[in-house]
Amino acid sequence: MKGTVVITGGGTGGHLKVAKAFVDEFHKRGISPIFIGSTTGQDEQWFKNERKVKKAFFLDTKGVVDKNLIGKSKAIFQIVKEVNHCLNIFDKTEVKTVISVGGFSAAPATFASILSFACKLYIHEQNSKMGKLNEITSRFATEIFSSYLDDSKIKDYPVSSEFFDNARVRHEIETIIFLGGSQGARAINDFALSVALKLDELGIKIIHQTGKADFQRVKSKYDELNLDVDVFDFTDDISKKMSLADFAISRSGASTLWELAANSLPTLFVPYPYAAKDHQYYNAKFLKDKKLCFVCRERNLKPEVIDKILKADIKSMSKGLIDSIGYNAIESIVDVIIENNQK
Ligand SMILES: CC(=O)N[C@H]1[C@@H](OP(=O)(O)OP(=O)(O)OC[C@H]2O[C@@H](n3ccc(=O)[nH]c3=O)[C@H](O)[C@@H]2O)O[C@H](CO)[C@@H](O)[C@@H]1O
Incomplete structure (x- = not known):
């Protein structure tokens, strides 16, 4: 592969x-990429000690959307400053390929790749509605990969193999898993607590x-209810936790949604109502239109919802999910990138 590969975003x-899927795949092929993320958010937690990257940079950037005018100006100024920093990194390490997975963390390296004519930019858009940064930069990209775009060369979502390996067709509900996405979801936590006794009575x-933020509260409530x-x-x-369950009640963040699909686990999605452009609702709608999941708006999430789920035909949904996502997405995406790099 010509030049260094940068993976950016978070x-x-x-x-x-x-x-992480990109880093693992390049590493498997003997290529150590550079990771460029931010000091804000979870990037350091995921990549500070990652041995599969040649080097990880965490830049002083913050989100621009959802800020007042002063906050927006400060965030943009900081991104501009860090674009320069990225151009220096690109120069020193001969970067030829930049892969953005989106989020504000990706802004400096993405803009630097556009300014540096030596680089090819690739974007992986996880959601059904394009994020702001990708909306601005996608016209400069060599390829955009997305599970929701008709002209994406690879449509399958990069899901780790263990979700497929542990997949099974569900027949009846003996165990339910509640999932709040990487940060947890208070509305789903409250819902779980409101139906916990009933579920226990039903075995x-x-x-x-x-x-993290809600763990102690929820744990204490279960202890009060004397539930195991x-x-x-x-x-x-x-x-592993998903594979033990027969039904999930979950936020519809993109990675979680496709992992559940890969695991053939029928799900009631409760989209995060404040996601940009309501993208979590449209992520789930994509599967709902194929009759492969249930969707409930957070405002309608009442204990009665459980009765409907218990009567549903989860077996045909679980079977249908098997064909909703293919196995080797990350390999295929990296194949396309490497092929382009050799041109
Ligand atoms: C509030 C918000 O805007 N959330 C966005 C954020 O969600 P969020 O960061 O919650 O992302 P996802 O649900 O897509 O992914 C969470 C990831 O964390 C993993 N996980 C979760 C819990 C756990 O205990 N262990 C674990 O490993 C999941 O398996 C999954 O791989 O990014 C997604 C991808 O762009 C978007 O679709 C979401 O809308």
């Missing part, structure tokens, strides 16, 4: 999981990922 687990086991629940804030072994 902020939250959804973007970082895809960044249904609960697995519950709360997110597998409750945790975050785990590195989420595929």
Whole structure:
């Protein structure tokens, strides 16, 4: 491969999981990329000690969207400053390929790749509605990979193999997993607590990922209810937890959604209502239109929802999910990038 590869982006687990898939795939092929992320968000947590990267840079950047005018100006000024920093890195390490997985962390390296004519830019857009940065920069990209774009060369989402390996067709609901995405979701936590006694009476086991911020509160409530629940804030072994469940109630962040699909786990998605352009709703709608999931707006999430789920035909949904996503997405995406690099 000519020149160095940069993988950039992050902020939250959804973007970082895809960044990690790229790092792992390049490493498998004997290529050590550089990672460029931010000091804000979860980037350092995921990549500070990652041995598969040649070097990781964490730049002083913050999100631009959802800020007042002064906040926006400061964030933009900081990005401009860090673009320069990236151009220096590109120059010193002969960067020829920049792969953005989106999020504000990706801004400096993405803009630097556009300014440096020696680089090719690739974008992986995880969501059904394009993020602001990708909307601005995508016209400069050599390829945009997305599960929702008709003209994407590879449409399958890069999901780790363990989600496929542990997949099975679900027949009846004996265990439900509640998932809040990388940061947890208070609305899903409250819903789980409101139906926990009923599920227990029905003999249904609960697995519950709360997110860090709400863990103690949720754990104490289960203790008060005297229920034996597998409750945790975050785990590195989420595929194992998913595979134990027969049904999921989850946010529809892109990585989680496609992991659940890969695992053939029927799901009720409760989209995060404040996501940009309501993208979590449209992520889930993509599967709902194929009758492969249920979707419930957060405002309609009432205990009665459980009765409907218990009557549903989860077997045909679970079977249908098998064909919704193919196995080797990250290999195919990296093949396209390497082929282009050789031209
Ligand atoms: C509030 C918000 O705007 N969230 C966005 C964010 O979500 P968020 O960061 O929550 O992302 P996702 O749901 O896409 O991914 C979370 C990742 O964390 C992993 N995980 C989660 C819990 C756990 O205990 N262990 C674990 O490993 C999941 O398996 C998954 O791979 O990025 C996604 C991808 O751009 C978007 O679709 C979401 O809308």
